[in-house]
Amino acid sequence: WDTVRRVSVPKFGGHLTTEEAFRDMRINFGWAFGDLSELGSVVDSFAEGQRLTSVQFIVTECYPLAVVLKITNGGRAVMRYMLPSEMWLQTVIKIAGDDTERVYLKVCLPREGHRGTELPEGTESWSKLTVLDVTGNNMKTVRVSDLLHLPHFESLHCTGNLRLFSPPPEISVLGGQGTVAYLREAARTGRMNHQIQLMTIGNGESGKTSVVSALQSRRDCSREIHEDDRTVGIAMSSWRPDPDLPLEFIVKDLAGQAVYTMTNQFFLARRALYMLVWRVAEGDDDHERRQSELKGMIELWMDTLQMRVPGASMILVVTHIDKVSEEEVTRQCEWVKDVVNAKLSAMVHADGHTLPLDVSDDGESWRLDCLRGEGVSGLRMQLTAMAESLPWYQELIPGPYLDLWYKVQDKTAEDPEGNRWLEWERYRQLAEECSVGGVNLGIATKLLSELGVIKYFGHVDTVMSKPYDSLSVLEGTVFVSPEWIVDALKGLIRHDRDALILFFSRFGGGMKRRSSLTGQAAESKRWLRRGCRLL
Structure with a gap:
């Protein structure tokens, strides 16, 4: 029946x-x-x-x-x-x-x-x-x-x-x-989850790193970010917006240069809050070109989120508001709002069976001057309120699943090479030691990957039914630390190609015996091994 x-x-x-x-x-x-x-x-x-x-x-x-x-x-x-x-x-x-x-x-x-x-x-x-x-x-x-x-x-x-x-x-x-x-x-065994991923997205040099720095500062201000200090790949940190609240943000500041477009998508997750940052356009030269680029960036990120994490929660933030008049900021914000709402309307009409993005404040942008702290406190309170309203905040995670996460973290921390990944068979054995087996192994792997504490790129249902020796490298690998993946990609992909070439060409000792490697050369070689694992 x-x-x-x-x-x-x-x-x-x-x-x-x-x-x-x-x-x-x-x-x-x-x-x-x-x-x-x-x-x-x-x-x-x-x-x-x-x-x-x-x-x-x-x-x-x-x-x-x-x-x-x-x-x-x-x-x-x-x-x-x-x-x-x-x-x-x-x-x-x-x-x-x-x-x-x-x-x-x-x-x-x-x-x-x-x-x-x-x-x-x-x-x-x-x-x-x-x-x-x-x-x-x-x-x-x-x-x-x-x-x-x-x-x-x-x-x-x-x-x-x-x-x-x-x-x-x-x-x-x-x-x-x-x-x-x-x-x-x-x-029966659940423990409340108080962590929410906060991801900053947008074009390069739009002020994402300054926004994160100002939010985390007790003075609501950021230092001036030098061009050489631009984010490489993803900058990760943790942040508690209010010491009296259990809420903790796992902040992932995604670099905005085009070279990182594909790798950024590895880290998009449903259980996250997205902060789309843009900067005001200054001057009258090439006004139409800048508007076209901004419109393209906004639509690209909205399409990407809708494709990868339908219904994701997003808030817009505009920076460098001190560079133009208040009237000009208002005009540009209204234009961005129209772009966002037009895109949302198109999403709804294109697919009535998919939840559209949840954009805060009907597409209004929060206005920030990160150097002087203007608007930072209000944005911090808004992010806290949004995070606490998400269905993922304070959800119960089964205790054995969290035990599995802690166990694999401990095991990989002992690796003398610093490798933060496990082969699937070893991961399965550790799961059984935590009483996570059968269908629960698939559930736990999907959930922990969605929470962003591990990363598994295979299909759990498929891998559990295949012989271990027939698995591809990605199917047979559980990445225990997202930070490890970020570090590996930093050695392979950078917005400054010359700096990347210089980094590796400087150390001809990369092919020497391990005992003769300098510290930087050894790190270079480790990066190459990490990259080979990912590729």
Whole structure:
């Protein structure tokens, strides 16, 4: 009884009244309709003496005021029934009766037209509920804690709900029983996650590093960043915006030069807050060209985020506001706002089945003068509020998953070569020592990678079913430290090509015996080995 066919709901013109629609349904399809007083005929339609020990209910919406209820028993369609929308749960409970032991409830609300965003009060606390399927709806909340207290509950199917974050999307794709297994483990051993990734994105020399420096400064000010101090690859740091709060940002300042475009995408994650930084255009020369470049940058990053992490949260920040008049800053901010909102509108119309980016303040930009500290305090408070509102903040992470993370960190820290990666087989052995095996290994690997504490580029489901000796290098490697990947890439890709060539050509001793290598040459060789592992 785990397989239920989706009901095909007929569609009618938008000019029918509810009464006309009910009459049309009765004439053309023979479906019953009415109020709770008519339920006797529905119950009597079951074979005489048949005991309802396993009942499947499929609720599909046909009109804003009515739902179609399909009832099956033992895989056989028994009855279709139309009833008012607000009464369907009471109807289901009454039909099930006292003898029913197992109930499969499937809710299918069409994507077009009116859609519910949550189940009726009492659904998740119905003691007979065994399987709940809300796949492909528009649910915002499912009361998970209530479901886990049900005596017979064993499976939750909830993929395809764009606004549903509990259970996490990367967990729900594992299937009904896998989802429930994760939720039970999190409820039993879970520890709250207080870390949120904060990623700064934008063009090179737009002021991203200055914004991060000012935010982390007690004086709200940044030092002036020299051209030679521009970010190489990604600069990583941790930051607590308020010592009285448990919130901690893991800051990843992504370099903005075009050479880093591909490598930056390695680090984009759903569980993150994105800060898109741009600088005001100064002077009147090439005004149209600068606007075109800025528009291209904004649209490129919005497209990239939407492709890699649909629905990500983003805030805009404008720097160097002291370089032009306040009126000019306002004019440019309004222009950027129009660009952002036009892009968001295009995203919504292009794909109604993907959650669009969540842009703070309707596309308004926070105005900063990082050298004088203007606007920094307000931005810090806004980032804190946004982080605390994210569904990932304070979510429960199963204890064994965190134990696995700590264990692999400890093991790789002991590596004399400084390698911060593990071969898959060794990683699997460590996971088993932490009681993370089977389906939980796949869940833990996906979750820890999404949190940004490890990085795995393979497909967990595939690698677990393949012989170890048939795995590719990336499939067979778990990178334990994102910082390690950043350092490896710094030795391979830089916006200053001459500096990169000089770095490696300076040390002809790179091919000598290890004992004769200088410190910098040894580091150069380590970088090359790291790069070979990544490439």
